Amino acid sequence: MDQVEIFKALSNKTRLQILNWLKAPAENFPDQPNADFENVGVCVGQIQMKAGLSQSTISEYLSILQRADLVSATRVGQWTYYKRNMEGLEKLSEMINTEL
């Protein structure tokens, strides 16, 4: 993954918010009946409602974040759950410290 693409993924207010909300799903989202926040993350619909943008936009934003290794996705039934990708986030932090 190229540095520029990572920074582009972060160059949007809504995407930064999503990343932030996912730090504390239980505080930022209503309970999910069928899945544990800590294990699988938060489903697209909840993120969409919180963000207040269209379903298609949020779906695309999530895939931009995923391509940048900032979040990861798990499909369970008809839901896709997203959570922070700690490995990618740590790599980013290292990259900033060493290469920037």
Add this chain to the structure above:
Amino acid sequence: MDQVEIFKALSNKTRLQILNWLKAPAENFPDQPNADFENVGVCVGQIQMKAGLSQSTISEYLSILQRADLVSATRVGQWTYYKRNMEGLEKLSEMINTEL
């Protein structure tokens, strides 16, 4: 300075390169007769030649980086010298670690 603007400033290959070149001016640029790299930085013309883009583009890129507090500028006579803004860079690193 808003987070989004900082990431936008970093969302461009040439601007990332400039930031990198400025880490070691003596290695990346030919000697400047009238100014010390370490004190004031590198003048726009040298950065422009190295980047191979137009003068106007580089001038704008440098001001984008400056608005994001990633570089600082010093005017000396007819030259403007740019160097890395360590304070801003460190703040960015902190911000990534705490808020992202």
Add this chain to the structure above:
DNA sequence: TTGGCATATCGGGAAAAGTCGATATACATT
């Protein structure tokens, strides 16, 4: 197997960024 949800993808219109050449500004030299 037909509907009904959740998500993804597609096509498009508006806004922003990338990049240039031309021009303006500011300083230095003659």
Add this chain to the structure above:
DNA sequence: AATGTATATCGACTTTTCCCGATATGCCAA
């Protein structure tokens, strides 16, 4: 004062990003 040089700003054009609604896909339940 006139010219030359370094940088900044302007206007324009192209490409990318931001978002949307519409449609497609995949899964589940009746």
